[in-house]
Amino acid sequence: MTRQMNRLLTLLTAFLVVASVLGTGAIAGIASAQQSGETTEIDSCTTITESGSYLLTEDIENSEVETCISIETSDVTLDGNGHTVDGTDTEGTVGIRAEFADGVTVRDVTVADWTTGIEYQSDADDGTVTDVTVTSNLVGIGVHDASNLTVTDSEALDNEGVGVDFFVSAENTVTDTVASDNGGPGFSFADSSSNTVRNVTATDNDDAGFVFEESVGSTVTDVVATGNQQGFDFSFVGNTTIENARVRNNTGVAFESDSVLGQSPETNTARNVETGSATISFTEIKDTSSLTHGLAIDAVESAPDDPEDRSNVGQYVSVTESAPNATPSVELDVQYDDSDVETAGVAEESLRLYVYADSEWTEVPDSSVDTEANVVSGNLTGVNDESVVVAPLGRPANEGDDTGDGGDDGNEASDGNNSPADATALALGETVGDSVGPDDEVDWYAVDLDAGQGVRVTGTDEASDTTLTAYGPPADDPETVERSDLDGIDSGDLTIIEETLLEFTAEENGTYYFAVTDDENDGDEPIDAYEFTVTTVNDSEESNDPEEGDDSENGDSSDGSDGDQRDADKRDDEADGQNGSDDGAGDDGKQGTDEAPKPDDRDDADEEGDESDGSDGNATGDDDRVGDAALFDESITAEFAGITLAFGPPADPGGDGVYEDLTGDSEVNLFDSFAHAAVLTAVNDGAIDLSDEQASALDMDDDGTLTYGDALALVGGTNAS
Structure with missing residues (x-):
C-alpha cells in the first residue's frame, strides 16, 4: 500500500469515526469505574470526560466498538499498567483516541488490531506517548492536526501501514523509539515541520525508514535505518539536518530528495552518515531555476578498478539523479582512517575526490583533503541520470621517501624531468603533481604559448615549502635547453590552500617552462608532494579585477580560455542552466539543453x-x-x-x-x-x-x-x- 493510500485511508477513517459520533451520540458505553484515591480505575472501553489520572486494571480483548478509550478532555493521564487494548481489525476503528484535548499522556500499554492504534487529532496538542507498543494495526500511532506531541520509549511493530505517522502536525519530538516490520514507512512526517527525531531506529519496513514530505526545519540525530525499502525519503523538504546516522543494507537508496518547480529551495544537510561503503557528510545544492530537483545517495556494492596512477582508500559512494530532467549538485565530504591510507599505500596529502562515469575516472575540480580531520571534500555539479561512483583516490606513496641518507629521494631518476631539456609537456588545464626532495632536485614542465596569451598558475603543497618559477622561451634556439638559457618571469610559493601562484602574459610565441623546487629542505624533512594547474586567462580576467575576472555567466567561451580550467566544466554547466544555451556538449538533461523550437523574432x-x-x-x-x-x-x-x-x-x-x-x-x-x-x-x-x-x-x-x-x-x- 502506498503512502498516499495510507494517508487517504487514515483521513477517511478519522472522518468515519467523527461522523459516527455525530450521528449516534455515542462511541462506546461508559465503562464501570471505581474511584481509588485520586486515580480512577477502568476495566473496559470508556469515554473520559473529566481531567485526572486513569488506570487500566485488566486487558480489553476483541473489542468491537469504534473507539475503545476516547479522551475528550484536557490534562488526562492514562496508565495502561502493562495491559492490552485489543480490537478486531475492523475498518474505521481506533484503540485510544484524544481529540480536542491538550496535555494527554498515554503510557505503559499495548494497543493492537485497530485501524489506528493510538490517535491524537484535532488540536490535541502537547501530548505524550511513552512506553507503549502498537502492533498489528493499520497505523500504529497517528498524529493528525495536533502539534507538540512527544513519543518516547515506544515500539511500532508489524503494522500494515505506517509505524508512527504525523500529518499536519508541527514541533513534535520522537526519541528512543523503534519502528520495525511495518508495511509502510517506519516514521512519516507529512506537512509537519520543525520536528526533532533522536535515538530512533527504523528497521525492516516495507517503505522508507524515514519519510519527510512537504516539511521544513527538522533535525534527525543518532538514528539507524537498516533493512528498509529505503533509508530516507525527502519530498519537498528543506532546511532539515541529519547527523550521526547509520543507513545501510536497505533495498533502495540510503537517501533521496525530490522537489519540482523551485519548491523547498532550502538545502538539506547530512553529517556523519554511514552508508556501508563510506562514511560521508553532504549538503544538497538546489538550483531554484531548474524545473526539478532530484538527488539520490547510496552505498556502492561493487567498486570499479582504480586508474593506473591512483589508488583508493576503501571509501566509495554512489550519487544519482532521481527526478526527470534534474541535474543535481552536492557538496560532499568522504571520511577515511589513517589505517586506510596505510593499507592503500597512498600519499595522504595527494588524496582528492574522483568521479567514475562512462568507464573512466575524473578528478572533481577544486577537491581537497584535510589530513587533520581525515576528510576529502569536493563539489559535484550536474550529475546526470546515470549513477556515478565517487571515491577518494591518491598517488602511491613514494618508495624512496625514507632513504636515511638525507640525499636523493629516489624521485629524480624516475621522473626524468630534472632539466628543461627533459621537461614534462603540459596541456593547458591539465593538473600535474609529483614530489620534490632536498638539495638541488628540480621538476621541470613545459607548455607552448602564443604571444598575448594570458596564463594563470594555481596549486597546492601540503607542507608549504615548494616554490614554482616560470621562465620565458630561450633567447636563441639552442639544441639542448639549459636553465642558463632561460629568463625568469615570476615565481610563487605553493601553499596548503589552493590559490593563484602567479599570472603573466606571454610576450612571444614559444615554449615556456615551469620549475618546482624545495630549497628549504635540508634532508631532515619529509619529501613534499605538490600539484599545480596552468590555465589561460580570458580577456576580462586579465584586468585582475575580482569583480570581473571570474564572470562566466554568458557561457560563450568555446576555446577553454575562460579562466581556471579546473572550474571550466562547472561554470559552463551553470551558464547552460541559467541561459538555456546548448553548446553541443551533451549535458544530458540540463535545463539549458531541453529547448523547444525558438520563437521567431x-x-x-x-x-x-x-x-x-x-x-x-x-x-x-x-x-x-x-x-x-x-x-x-x-x-x-x-x-x-x-x-x-x-x-x-x-x-x-x-x-x-x-x-x-x-x-x-x-x-x-x-x-x-x-x-x-x-x-x-x-x-x-x-x-x-x-x-x-x-x-x-x-x-x-x-x-x-x-x-x-x-x-x-x-x-x-x-x-x-
Missing part, C-alpha cells in the same frame, strides 16, 4: 499578423506579440512525470499574444505551470509540434527561447493576468 511574427486595420500589428507596445483567438484551436494531451494530462486549448486572457492560460479554464494558476512544462516535455520528446507563432505565444519570459524557465516565470506570475 517578435517583429517577424508581427509581419505575419492581421494588418487589415492599417496598424503595424503591435497590440501591446512593449511586447510585439498579437492576440489570436484561433492560434490554439484544439485541446492538448501530454505526458509529464508519468501522468497523462489533457487540457486546453490554451487561451490569451490579456489579449497580448501571451497564452498564460494553458488549461483554458479562464484562470492562471499553478496548474498552467504544470501544463506548460508538460507541453515543453512533449515537444522535446517529439510528441507535439508547435508552429513558430505558437512557440512565441508560450514564451512567458519573452527571452526568445522556449524552456522550462517559462514555466517558472508563469509560477511567479511574470505575465499572469
Whole structure:
C-alpha cells in the first residue's frame, strides 16, 4: 500500500469515526469505574470526560466498538499498567483516541488490531506517548492536526501501514523509539515541520525508514535505518539536518530528495552518515531555476578498478539523479582512517575526490583533503541520470621517501624531468603533481604559448615549502635547453590552500617552462608532494579585477580560455542552466539543453499578423506579440512525470499574444505551470509540434527561447493576468 493510500485511508477513517459520533451520540458505553484515591480505575472501553489520572486494571480483548478509550478532555493521564487494548481489525476503528484535548499522556500499554492504534487529532496538542507498543494495526500511532506531541520509549511493530505517522502536525519530538516490520514507512512526517527525531531506529519496513514530505526545519540525530525499502525519503523538504546516522543494507537508496518547480529551495544537510561503503557528510545544492530537483545517495556494492596512477582508500559512494530532467549538485565530504591510507599505500596529502562515469575516472575540480580531520571534500555539479561512483583516490606513496641518507629521494631518476631539456609537456588545464626532495632536485614542465596569451598558475603543497618559477622561451634556439638559457618571469610559493601562484602574459610565441623546487629542505624533512594547474586567462580576467575576472555567466567561451580550467566544466554547466544555451556538449538533461523550437523574432511574427486595420500589428507596445483567438484551436494531451494530462486549448486572457492560460479554464494558476512544462516535455520528446507563432505565444519570459524557465516565470506570475 502506498503512502498516499495510507494517508487517504487514515483521513477517511478519522472522518468515519467523527461522523459516527455525530450521528449516534455515542462511541462506546461508559465503562464501570471505581474511584481509588485520586486515580480512577477502568476495566473496559470508556469515554473520559473529566481531567485526572486513569488506570487500566485488566486487558480489553476483541473489542468491537469504534473507539475503545476516547479522551475528550484536557490534562488526562492514562496508565495502561502493562495491559492490552485489543480490537478486531475492523475498518474505521481506533484503540485510544484524544481529540480536542491538550496535555494527554498515554503510557505503559499495548494497543493492537485497530485501524489506528493510538490517535491524537484535532488540536490535541502537547501530548505524550511513552512506553507503549502498537502492533498489528493499520497505523500504529497517528498524529493528525495536533502539534507538540512527544513519543518516547515506544515500539511500532508489524503494522500494515505506517509505524508512527504525523500529518499536519508541527514541533513534535520522537526519541528512543523503534519502528520495525511495518508495511509502510517506519516514521512519516507529512506537512509537519520543525520536528526533532533522536535515538530512533527504523528497521525492516516495507517503505522508507524515514519519510519527510512537504516539511521544513527538522533535525534527525543518532538514528539507524537498516533493512528498509529505503533509508530516507525527502519530498519537498528543506532546511532539515541529519547527523550521526547509520543507513545501510536497505533495498533502495540510503537517501533521496525530490522537489519540482523551485519548491523547498532550502538545502538539506547530512553529517556523519554511514552508508556501508563510506562514511560521508553532504549538503544538497538546489538550483531554484531548474524545473526539478532530484538527488539520490547510496552505498556502492561493487567498486570499479582504480586508474593506473591512483589508488583508493576503501571509501566509495554512489550519487544519482532521481527526478526527470534534474541535474543535481552536492557538496560532499568522504571520511577515511589513517589505517586506510596505510593499507592503500597512498600519499595522504595527494588524496582528492574522483568521479567514475562512462568507464573512466575524473578528478572533481577544486577537491581537497584535510589530513587533520581525515576528510576529502569536493563539489559535484550536474550529475546526470546515470549513477556515478565517487571515491577518494591518491598517488602511491613514494618508495624512496625514507632513504636515511638525507640525499636523493629516489624521485629524480624516475621522473626524468630534472632539466628543461627533459621537461614534462603540459596541456593547458591539465593538473600535474609529483614530489620534490632536498638539495638541488628540480621538476621541470613545459607548455607552448602564443604571444598575448594570458596564463594563470594555481596549486597546492601540503607542507608549504615548494616554490614554482616560470621562465620565458630561450633567447636563441639552442639544441639542448639549459636553465642558463632561460629568463625568469615570476615565481610563487605553493601553499596548503589552493590559490593563484602567479599570472603573466606571454610576450612571444614559444615554449615556456615551469620549475618546482624545495630549497628549504635540508634532508631532515619529509619529501613534499605538490600539484599545480596552468590555465589561460580570458580577456576580462586579465584586468585582475575580482569583480570581473571570474564572470562566466554568458557561457560563450568555446576555446577553454575562460579562466581556471579546473572550474571550466562547472561554470559552463551553470551558464547552460541559467541561459538555456546548448553548446553541443551533451549535458544530458540540463535545463539549458531541453529547448523547444525558438520563437521567431517578435517583429517577424508581427509581419505575419492581421494588418487589415492599417496598424503595424503591435497590440501591446512593449511586447510585439498579437492576440489570436484561433492560434490554439484544439485541446492538448501530454505526458509529464508519468501522468497523462489533457487540457486546453490554451487561451490569451490579456489579449497580448501571451497564452498564460494553458488549461483554458479562464484562470492562471499553478496548474498552467504544470501544463506548460508538460507541453515543453512533449515537444522535446517529439510528441507535439508547435508552429513558430505558437512557440512565441508560450514564451512567458519573452527571452526568445522556449524552456522550462517559462514555466517558472508563469509560477511567479511574470505575465499572469
